[in-house]
Amino acid sequence: MAKRYSARVRGETFGFSSLKEVFAKSNEEKSGDLLAGVAASSAAERIAAKRVLSETTLEEIYNNPLISPDEDEVSRVILESVRMPIYNQIKNWTVAELREFLLADTTTNEDIAYLRQGLTSEMIAAVCKIMSNLDLIYAASKIVVTSHCNNTLGIKGTLNARLQPNHPTDDVEGILWSMREGLAYGVGDAVIGINPVNDSVASVSRLMEATHEMITEFGIPTQNCVLAHITTQMEAVRNGAPVSVFFQSIAGTEKGNKAFGISVSLLDEAYEVIKRYSTAAGPNLMYFETGQGSELSSDAHEGVDQLTLEARCYGLAKRYNPLLVNTVVGFIGPEYLYDSRQVIRAGLEDHFMGKLTGVPMGCDACYTNHMKADQKDIENLAVLLTAANCNYFMGVPMGDDVMLNYQCTSYHDIATLRQLLGLRPAPEFECWMEKMGLIREGILTDRAGDPRVFTKGGFAGNG
Incomplete structure (x- = not known):
């Protein structure tokens, strides 16, 4: 049986049938997601999805690709690039813990360069969804890619x-x-x-x-x-x-x-x-x-x-x-x-x-x-x-x-x-x-x- 995800916001319980739905409904409002029919129907539902996503572990994201690698070569490229020893060090982190790591004053560009080798693109998307605009600016400002x-x-x-x-x-x-x-x-x-x-x-x-x-x-x-x-x-x-x-x-x-x-x-x-x-x-x-x-x-x-x-x-x-x-x-x-x-x-x-x-x-x-x-x-x-x-x-x-x-x-x-x-x-x-x-x-x-x-x-x- 597929796992169900849920969170309670202001006395209302919101349920999500899949991790794909959690990802979609935790995104900030975009007209493209509305057009595709995958967006949250309200701000409360969006907040509930963000809460669920923030508590999700990186291992769960890794084990549940949003697009199966059996059917999509981009998924295969992404999974093949992961360095498993580094992934295994962080797989029990929640998405919220990844966010805290990126925003910590003590985290350096070198720390991030090492950690990224254990991340999939879906993990990167997940942490992005629970960050404010200022979070995105501050975290990115640390990262140097020449x-x-x-x-x-x-x-x-x-x-x-x-x-x-x-x-x-x-x-x-x-x-x-x-x-x-x-x-x-x-x-x-x-x-x-x-x-x-x-x-x-x-x-x-x-x-x-x-x-x-x-x-x-x-x-x-x-x-x-x-x-x-x-x-x-x-x-x-x-x-x-x-x-x-x-x-x-x-x-x-x-x-x-x-x-x-x-x-x-x-x-x-x-x-x-x-x-x-x-x-x-x-x-x-x-x-x-x-x-x-x-x-x-x-x-x-x-x-x-x-x-x-x-x-x-x-x-x-x-x-x-x-x-x-x-x-x-x-x-x-x-x-x-x-x-x-x-x-x-x-x-x-x-x-x-x-x-x-x-x-x-x-x-x-x-x-x-x-x-x-x-x-x-x-x-x-x-x-x-x-x-x-x-x-x-x-x-x-x-x-x-x-x-x-x-x-x-x-x-x-x-x-x-x-x-x-x-x-x-x-x-x-x-x-x-x-x-x-x-x-x-x-x-x-x-x-x-x-x-x-x-x-x-x-x-x-x-x-």
Whole structure:
């Protein structure tokens, strides 16, 4: 007989038929969970589910996978990654005890790095559900996850940024001008990554070549990436196109990944290809994007809430020792995250879960025009995440992506966040900026933001 779970709140007893139901109903309110029919029906029921979850042991979560590994390869990847000696040391902890460990002043980054090896993605999702926003910020701020490709990302005291010079027609010259402006603001140390309109091998190869040429010409200590489907990127590099990093969007279920046209075996193959053909030093050569609700959008959620599925994405990403992982937190729309309150909560959840998993976690702090959020909300999220030691954000001209048609963090926002909280670019990138006369002692110079620095007759190398 299946175990039943229950808790009493204000004189009313709430019963839950399975751990999957406890997980779903303990989640903070999300429009995606409501759409999926798995959300709590009231605040009292949500509190009851949180109480049950907080008293659940890690062993019970391990022994009751929400999606059977016999039916789902993401579940298998997650379980295979667990180091059993470490798990056995903590399996009798409750989720509440895990929370107390993470929040204790005496718990260090090294302590967390050791402990995470005994956790599954579901355990990480569980502790996230019983934490406040400030809990998520404080716990994540302790966790440092660095990575290296042509420079070093995620170092404590730095804030990195992806330069996202998208263009509605993939016009190379338009992309290069966006790159010049972004680089002049100190954006692009995380990666220069383009979302292509045209997913053909020829078009993707052209963008790889253009970005690689500019990186080489100016000796920029960064890496390039074109965010086409992984199969297109593989064909392009096999044909000789120069790229540093492979990209792919991933989901938290096998069925969700099939909707993306990928599988674990395909990602394994891509990982071997980029290790062979990358133009970069490495060793971290993969880039993944995620976002709460993507599995529901393809009817691939398997009855599991969107936060837990997001945690499973990070468990899958970890298999490939990525350079970058980020949640595109406000992009998927109000069907899954209805308003700014839900977007901010999801951004803090995702960042915390990624860091606790051990992946180098960033965030695309963004929104679409059909959801109840605006630029001020995204600025609030960016400040909160920067305080939480987020590895990187996006850098988009004026915060308005003219190809993807959504609003995001701008080049100016990255500069402001660094100055506000006393953060620097990646060290190799900052040294390069100093040579270009763009920064001095951590402060942008009056040349910053001028794209002519990267043209003939410009200001490059003059000071």
